[in-house]
Amino acid sequence: MVNSKRIAILGAGNIGAALIGGILKTGVADREHLIATVRTAERAEELAAKYSITVTAGGNREAAQASELIILAVKPSTLPWVLEEIRDALRDDQILISLAAAVPIALIEKLIDRRMPIFRAMPNIPVVVEEGATAVASNAACTAVQRQLVENIFRAVGVVTFVEEDMMHAVTALSGSGPAYVYMVIEALIAGGLKMGLSREVSTRLSEQTVLGAAKLVRETMLHPAILKDQVITPGGVTISAIHELEKHGLRSMLISAIETATHHSQNLTRSLMAKFGKEG
Ligand SMILES: NC(=O)c1ccc[n+]([C@@H]2O[C@H](COP(=O)([O-])OP(=O)(O)OC[C@H]3O[C@@H](n4cnc5c(N)ncnc54)[C@H](OP(=O)(O)O)[C@@H]3O)[C@@H](O)[C@H]2O)c1
Incomplete structure (x- = not known):
């Protein structure tokens, strides 16, 4: 079942590359509808050769602009800068999926300064062998159809479950780590x-x-x-x-x-991120 939506994977590292593999294998999207970005030219070349898709070093803004579904797969510390880069390219008809551990949807909304459908997913490393366990939370702007699309993407690399966002700390502690x-x-x-x-x-x-x-x-x-x-x-x-x-x-x-300890650690990380990036004004 090939989806007609264009998908951008910003930060195709371990998890992002596994998603590319799963998406292509299960036909959630075809090669023409998939684009990825990384930091270095070497990694871009390697991924482009492996998956025969367009991969650019940088170019997050262009990739986001060209896509209806944007998967944010960079590290949490890089996410604010990538959001800053793509912010003006975002449209209401797009869907954002963030994989960044400890980064709440509210902070993403604040950093992009708009309300749009945003999913927050916590996969784990066995997505690389299509045996991942992914939990997904969403904001109120997400529809049932979008939810199904997101489920299809993560089902391509393992099992998927939907949770309330406040359970993401426990999910991170249990299946993420x-x-x-x-x-x-x-x-x-x-x-x-x-x-x-x-x-x-x-x-x-x-x-x-x-x-x-x-x-x-x-x-x-x-x-x-x-x-x-x-x-x-x-x-x-x-x-x-x-x-x-x-x-x-x-x-x-x-x-x-x-x-229990890892859950508390995740909660503390979120508090620090909110203190650093989530201040009003
Ligand atoms: N690994 C896990 O077990 C796990 C579990 C759950 C959630 N997560 C979340 O998944 C996300 C990705 O984790 P990962 O383990 O896949 O990380 P990773 O392997 O380090 O991948 C990060 C990728 O981001 C790219 N990148 C860095 N800066 C960039 C920029 N400005 N623009 C575009 N791409 C950029 C890097 O490119 P280069 O390769 O060229 O440096 C790299 O390919 C993180 O937010 C993490 O919290 C990971």
Whole structure:
């Protein structure tokens, strides 16, 4: 299903490039309807060669002007300057989608000095392998049709869910940063296998597949993980002895606290951004 809207991806780094790949693969837009910008000429050449689309170094204003849907995929610290650059090129018939962590829609509205449909999305890094988890919030100017379009874009690179904007801090702490926690778990599982004498290769393959398979089982059975965990336990067996050890060290409590701390950190980042860029006048 090729969309007739022109899409600009401003800042095609890790996440932006993954979106280009997903959009082209699923036909949300074709090559002629997709344009991207980056900072350096080298990166522009690399992406243009890989995806056969127009990619420019800079040129955010021109890309925004030529598009109906503008995805802001630059880093949060760069976003105010990019918004400043494109502000006068924006029109009411366009849609903005910001991926910038901790940047609230209200601040974007203030920086562009207009009300228009704005979505704020929090993807995560597995979008690169089309297994991302993206949460999306929107302002009151967004319509159901626009919402569907935005859902199609992020569904091209994984699963999508809509949330109220005040939940974005928790989303950032859970799924935005979450891959890092899971990498630590995989790293530790590999180390455990190594310690017990498994080869590096065997330990790595078994660890990654265990995490992948366990997650797939949660999704496909729709059973609570506690039930699935119980199914692995044999009375007096190996698994319960390991679980006892994990409980002694507070594995679950540690992860809950990590998400709580990260949520508060995200809230503080937003407060700092609002203090710096959101002042009246
Ligand atoms: N990575 C994550 O796990 C993650 C998760 C959730 C949300 N996010 C959000 O997604 C956004 C992108 O993150 P990322 O990890 O993809 O960052 P990234 O890989 O650093 O990509 C940023 C891109 O912006 C380009 N850029 C810098 N200044 C520019 C300018 N003035 N005009 C146009 N392009 C410019 C850079 O170009 P060059 O390559 O030429 O330097 C780079 O390609 C961020 O706002 C982040 O908060 C990221």
